[in-house]
Amino acid sequence: MIETLAVIPARYGSTRLPGKPLLKLCDKELALWVWEGVRQSALVDRVIVATDHEAIASLIERAGGEAMMTPSELQTGNDRVAYVAKGIPSRFVINIQGDDPMVTPAMIDPMVNALRRDSDVKLAVLAKRIERPEEVNRQSIVKMVFDEKLRALYFSRSPIPFSGGSEVVRFKHVGPYAWRRESLFEFAARPRTPLERAENLEMLRVLENGEVIQCIETDIETVEIDTAEDVALFEETIKRTIQI
Numbered sequence: 001m002i003e004t005l006a007v008i009p010a011r012y013g014s015t016r017l018p019g020k021p022l023l024k025l026c027d028k029e030l031a032l033w034v035w036e037g038v039r040q041s042a043l044v045d046r047v048i049v050a051t052d053h054e055a056i057a058s059l060i061e062r063a064g065g066e067a068m069m070t071p072s073e074l075q076t077g078n079d080r081v082a083y084v085a086k087g088i089p090s091r092f093v094i095n096i097q098g099d100d101p102m103v104t105p106a107m108i109d110p111m112v113n114a115l116r117r118d119s120d121v122k123l124a125v126l127a128k129r130i131e132r133p134e135e136v137n138r139q140s141i142v143k144m145v146f147d148e149k150l151r152a153l154y155f156s157r158s159p160i161p162f163s164g165g166s167e168v169v170r171f172k173h174v175g176p177y178a179w180r181r182e183s184l185f186e187f188a189a190r191p192r193t194p195l196e197r198a199e200n201l202e203m204l205r206v207l208e209n210g211e212v213i214q215c216i217e218t219d220i221e222t223v224e225i226d227t228a229e230d231v232a233l234f235e236e237t238i239k240r241t242i243q244i
Helices: 030-038 054-062 077-085 105-117 181-189 194-199 203-208 228-241
Strands: 002-010 046-051 067-069 090-095 121-129 143-146 152-156 171-180 212-218
Touching (some): 002 105, 030 054, 046 054, 046 077, 077 090, 077 181, 105 212, 121 203, 143 171, 152 203, 171 181, 171 212, 194 203, 203 212
Parallel strands (some): 002 046, 046 067, 121 212
Antiparallel strands (some): 143 152
């Protein structure tokens, strides 16, 4: 048994960007950006790209990585991750967003350590302070509130908490999901819950079933690739920070 398995769901179909994992960003495919970022973590024992398309699997395997074909009918990234994890015994399973080319060990390792520290924690996620006012009302940005122990209270696509005219600090969810293995399978076996359906947010299924989600504050900003504008923003950002 290994301690930490990282799975990167990489589905070919995308409403806005068809074939997104194969999209080139600064002359390198999105799937490779994500895979290379994850494999740098010393706390990840095995990395698998879970895909429904042979071209994506071939890309990863040519680079020396490991890919696994998964059924195209799987509905969500967490479903794809659970499908892969069933055949690989581990303590923890990290769901790495397949559209996040800026993922790093600095995002992954604190979540693994949170699971190591507290057996009550079923899922660990990152919380980033919202600094751009335009993100507060953007439905694609998942806002979150947590208690004094940084345990999640709620996630929403709406602005939370309500400000009432006073200044409030708001946080958003960024990056991967770190699961305790058995909790991932319990999650996948449960039906969708009312709040999950209302917000279209899987984390709420965990909260509605009374489980603990540990939030970890981070100052890391990331760019998830969902539109052509995101591609331009990522390329701008990366050119400022590394030599290409």
